[in-house]
Amino acid sequence: MGQEEGKDFPPKKSDNNSGVEFPAKKLARQLDFTQGSVVLPEHPQSQRHHVTPPTPPIAQKPMAAQNQLPTQVVTVPHMQHQHLPGSRKLESPKSRSRPNTELKEGTPKKQKQCNCKHSRCLKLYCECFASGTYCDGCNCANCYNNVENESARREAVEATLERNPNAFRPKIAGSPHGTLDSQEDTRDGLILAKHNKGCHCKKSGCLKKYCECFQANILCSENCKCMDCKNYEGSEERLALFHGDQANNMAYIQQAANAAITGAIGSSGYASTPVPKKKKGQELFFGPTTKGPAYQRIGNFQQASHIWPSLSSSSFPDPLARAGTNTTPGASKISYRSLLADIIQPQDVKELCSVLAVLSETTAKTLAAMPLIDERNATEKCAEDGREICLASSTQGRLQSKGLDTEKAVANDHSSTEDNKIDPDDLNSDGADALKGRPMSPGTLALMCDEHDTMFLEAAFPSRLTDPSCSTSQLSDGQGVTEVYAEQERIILTKFRDCLNRLITFGEIKETNYSLARSELGNLKDTMSNDTGRARPELNNLHGSLSNDIADSAFPPASKPSSSTAATSVSELPRKPALPQSDDNQPKS
């Protein structure tokens, strides 16, 4: 540090003009950024994708801003359709927790901007570069990560890829069938993410954002080589963080709820249903602060899971609802008990997931049958009218993604290839939407585009895929699709927000019941019992309302199609086999 800006790149400690070659850095020798005369063999993989970079897409406002939802909730699970899967503003922990948008207080904020000084934004140090985006409005100095220096930038990308072919791939993989621990990656239907390389933290306890795992809101895994790790399931310190900082944070609630829907994949939301660790040992007596790799404490995780059985069975964030109601080492200090603790049950969440999954399938069919251009126009028109039915159909892509996640969450039904292991993460990484409004580097897009988007889009537009090699050219109306996605996302999330608000309402009702009972009856004991009895009818309403709410979002009464593709009411649609059904869970039509 402390080197002057604007000097030769990479910066050297003893800068001179004597013609002495840059410090023996391979890349530096190969690249002459000042001359732009770099001659590097094209990356074998990237070569075929090399295209003349178009102007980066115009920035779009993240949908989160419109919905007043935490960006992470909105953006995490989805991928901008043309976003390259490997892009790390998607999946980079850094970008995940603080992607292009800040999430604190649930208020979407400005995009993340780098402050690079010495890397020229052409190394992975730079978040923008690492994410495959151009710097745009950053505070960086001597930036080459822009259109004007596309050639240099492309060379840097290739050099980076040469060093690490996976440099731009997701670091966090929600791996339902990972290669290392395939059988451990799911637990009770949840998709569990972990850092591909693992962190190497030494001093942060993996509870600060220095830690990529923590930043990605995932637990450390056996991939990590961290020391003194506290980022594991059942960790008191970790739980304390959740409760102390986020228990009352609406953003957290929304994120957690989002995780409930998406299966807590990747960076989405706070991983309130944390990654279970591979049981590599039975060191049940390891303390939470035991030094050594995280996996050495896996015994604790197992133990914690037993103590906290409902945690694994419910995808709803338990730090809120269950803290204080269950005895767990970490939670024992917590006395807070959510008013929703008796209202939200595992089946509620499953019900919600089921509804969303069904909706995604339905809308997929609808969209597939709808001409793309018409769809776009219809979406815009309907958005103005507030008729969400149109969006439901146009949402197909996103919902397909969500549906996948949900299905994974409930059915654990996924392929086992390495790529597919990454795919869900790609599709759900917050980067996708975090990148909204961020000019995506066309060069990186071209370099990085691969089968992931293809799969994603194939699900959305099975009949329109013509060129699977590049997602940016797959659709005849890419921009329209982007808008459709955005609008689709807005609608779905708005609806989901309504559902959450409904939950809040139920909680408030319950609270009111408590208060009234206390003041009017003066018999606390009777009040408590009566109130508990009242909670369930409310819950019954909740079950129905959740389902109907979402169903109506797709098919409002006035617009409900009568065809079998999209008109089918939720209750009529086949249910996910993995979702336990109960009578009071059945959506009420």
Add this chain to the structure above:
DNA sequence: GAGTTTGAAACT
């Protein structure tokens, strides 16, 4: 806002 700490990336 400046300085420090931290850990990933880059490099040897």
Add this chain to the structure above:
DNA sequence: CAGTTTCAAACTC
């Protein structure tokens, strides 16, 4: 592959 350096973000004051 291990050790060191560089770097920029996270954090502290």
